[in-house]
Amino acid sequence: MGRPEAQSEAHGAGRTSPGAGSLAHRVPDLGALELLLAVARLGSLGAAAREVGITQPAASSRIRSMERQLGVALVDRSPRGSRLTDTGVLVTDWARRVVEAAEAFDAGAQALRDRRDSRLRVAASMTIAEYLLPGWLLALRAGRPDTAVSLLAGNSAAVAERLLSDEADLGFVEGLTVPAGLDSVVVAHDHLVVVTAPGHPWARRRRPLPAAELAATPLVLREKGSGTRQVLDAALGGLARPLIELSSTTAVKASAVGGAGPAVLSELAVGEELATRRLVSVPVDGVRLRRDLRAVWRTGHRPAGPARELLGLTRKSPKGR
Structure with a gap:
């Protein structure tokens, strides 16, 4: 016959304590x-x-x-x-x-x-910051007049750095790839165009410019790390030759208008100059200069509050289709 204590332990072995679960x-x-x-x-x-x-x-x-x-x-x-x-x-x-x-x-x-909704920190690459974000932010302000918005403009690499260091809530980039550590969604599409001043020999061409000639010609270019430069280097197999490297779309455009040399820019950036003939678009044969414009954010940190609303506005914009 076993000990009473042992019998008691065996009897209670199948019970669940009141605090279990x-x-x-x-x-x-x-x-x-x-x-x-x-x-x-x-x-x-x-x-x-x-x-x-x-x-x-x-x-x-x-x-x-x-x-x-x-x-x-x-x-x-x-x-x-x-x-x-x-x-x-x-x-x-x-x-x-x-x-x-x-x-x-x-x-x-x-x-x-x-506190989150009282501010919105946006980082954007230059073309998006100059030609698309103003309209998106104006629409956001109509629904959130009390949200203070700060915009940090730089190249696509700088945008990624801002997001990864938690210096921005939402970013926009133009490059071919999404940097590691970021999630993304396409919000718009863009085409790059080769442009030159009206006096340049390319402005009088009757046939499209061969890709090989574009690759062999020194160009006025954005700096490495910019989305525009990434797309051009990829299209030309990394063969784009810089005549001048500049850190803003406006500076590249001004140099091209001034006759420094041909440039490759977003069609968003040169609409007015093409309409007024200060720049001429040069068709190119054999290269694909189309790119996706993306909203990006830190992986695992889906946009919320004003950032989520701004992201929604980009998808509704006619230029975002």
């Missing part, structure tokens, strides 16, 4: 606790149901479910109304503290959202 399965949810508090305050299950916005049968069912979950009776029901049991009074005191803590939690979360 997830707290969420052992503690009523906030809706049930708020209903219990309403019953205590109003003395009527029907009035409590109306206050929390449910039917009386649903309220009765929720109270019964809470009683089964806790294993104690909470409410005495009678034709004269509903009255808390002595145990119900004690549970109600605990419920009040839980609800107050939840209200404090909710207020803190709202404060965090308000």
Whole structure:
């Protein structure tokens, strides 16, 4: 015959301790606790149901479910109304503290959202920053006039650095690839065009320029790391030859207008100059100069608040199709 202690241990081996399992399965949810508090305050299950916005049968069912979950009776029901049991009074005191803590939690979360929504930091490569973002930000301001927006313009590599160092909430790039550590979505499409001043011999060509001649000619170019340069280098097999390297679209365009040499720029950037004949577009044969414009953000940090709204606006824009 075994020891009593051993028999007791064996008898209790299959039992589950009162504290076992997830707290969420052992503690009523906030809706049930708020209903219990309403019953205590109003003395009527029907009035409590109306206050929390449910039917009386649903309220009765929720109270019964809470009683089964806790294993104690909470409410005495009678034709004269509903009255808390002595145990119900004690549970109600605990419920009040839980609800107050939840209200404090909710207020803190709202404060965090308000702080997030009060500002938006955008980093964008030069073409997008100059020719697309102003319209998107104007539309965002119409819906969020109190959100302060800061714009950091640079090349695509600089945009990635800003995002990865948490100096920007949302970025826009023009390159062929998405830098490591970032997620992306295409928001617009763009074409690069070869342009030159009207006095350049290419401006009088009757046939498209061969790709080999473009690759062999020194050009006014954006710096390495820019989306425009990435697309051109890829199209020419890395053979683009710089006559001058400049760090902004405006500077490249001004140099081309001034006759420094041919340049390759976004069609978004040269529309006015082509219309007024300050620049001439030169067709090129055998190269693909189309690119996707992308919104980017840190992997695992999907845009929220103003950043999410701005992202939505880019998808609605006619230029984003």
